[in-house]
Amino acid sequence: MPFDLGDTVRLAADSTDPGGTLTNATGVALSITLPDGTTASPAVTNPPAQAGKYSVDYVTAQAGRHLVRWVFTGPASAYTDVFDVREAAPPLIMSLADARKHVNATLTTNDEELRSWVEATSKAVEFFVGPVARRTVTETHDRACARVLALRQTPAIALTTVAAVLTGGTSYAVADLDLDGETGIVRRKDGGLLYGPLRVTYSVGRAIIPANVSHAGRIILQHLWKTQGGGVGRPAPGGMDDYAVTEPIVGLGFAIPNRALELLQNDRLPPGVT
Structure with missing residues (x-):
């Protein structure tokens, strides 16, 4: 662990x-x-x-x-x-207490294993809906000039810095830029071009996690925990129940129960978007 x-x-x-x-x-x-x-x-x-x-x-x-x-x-x-x-602030979509309560883990001796499964669950949820837990992202955009710049992760909360990569390049004050958080599109407010390459630092995630997303996370956690097998206070063997998976998902195999997918459906990213 x-x-x-x-x-x-x-x-x-x-x-x-x-x-x-x-x-x-x-x-x-x-x-x-x-x-x-x-x-x-x-x-x-x-x-x-x-x-x-x-x-x-x-x-x-x-x-x-x-x-x-x-x-x-x-x-x-x-x-x-x-x-x-682990990094100092791993992107977790639920607390250990919430996870323990949902899987009915009465023993704290398994907390470290459960925390690891919460991390895996968080990754699985974000595979479908993009960043949920708030964190900072830095990425480089190489286009020489453009009307808009498309951030690679959405939803985006706020820009932190938009700085030139090359010596003598143009950096931009975030107050002079407009960010569409849902699409990740950045524009100059005066309508001018953005000259790159640029290194952009911004925050992503959701200030409020929708109930369908948080509940989907709990279902995924329950499914992963059950597949481990074990005794009292430990994961129990899984079976064909409400957490069953009937078909594989590209990139995740059989890790996601159908019920979780149904809950995430309205928030899923378009194909090709990360």
């Missing part, structure tokens, strides 16, 4: 001899390749408290995939692993 940004991750690895017996190493090095490509090398206590059992607590500072590499010498062995860190 991914960690939250700022979480402490306990990294652990065993040092063993060629026969598989836990053995303290003469030397040990730990390196963590961060999402931006830089490397961290936390100090490792040697010898460890328990023979051959090494661990380091690492405080996360970047969102994304982290590559972990342990190298032991005397005896020589190595271990590679990965862990993921």
Whole structure:
């Protein structure tokens, strides 16, 4: 399961001899390749408290995939692993409390797994209706000049900056621009041309999430949770019920129940729009 940004991750690895017996190493090095490509090398206590059992607590500072590499010498062995860190504000369409209530999860021990399914559910809903959770987007538009600029994600809430990409290019004050949030069309208020390439930063999402969208999200979450199987407080095996899927969806397979699709129908994006 991914960690939250700022979480402490306990990294652990065993040092063993060629026969598989836990053995303290003469030397040990730990390196963590961060999402931006830089490397961290936390100090490792040697010898460890328990023979051959090494661990380091690492405080996360970047969102994304982290590559972990342990190298032991005397005896020589190595271990590679990965862990993921969520962004500070992941685009979630429902709270953990709401999700827990909807799937009747009475035990908090499964909260991290449930949170991951909420993330997957949010992605699935936005696949059909565009951004729901509010967040900031930055994208580059390369057209040399045009009457309008079409943002790639809708609904758009507000422009933040519209800046020239090239030195000497023209940037625009957002107060001088008109944004149609539903279509993502940006125009100059004076009717002039927009000269690119431009890097546009803007916010997307919905200030108020329609009931049909939020309920569709709950149905999708219930469906995904049930397919996991489990015991008390855990997902139960799914079947042909109100959450059934009778035909695959391009890009999502059998992940979306028909009832959820019906609820999302009036808010679905036109073909080819993301």
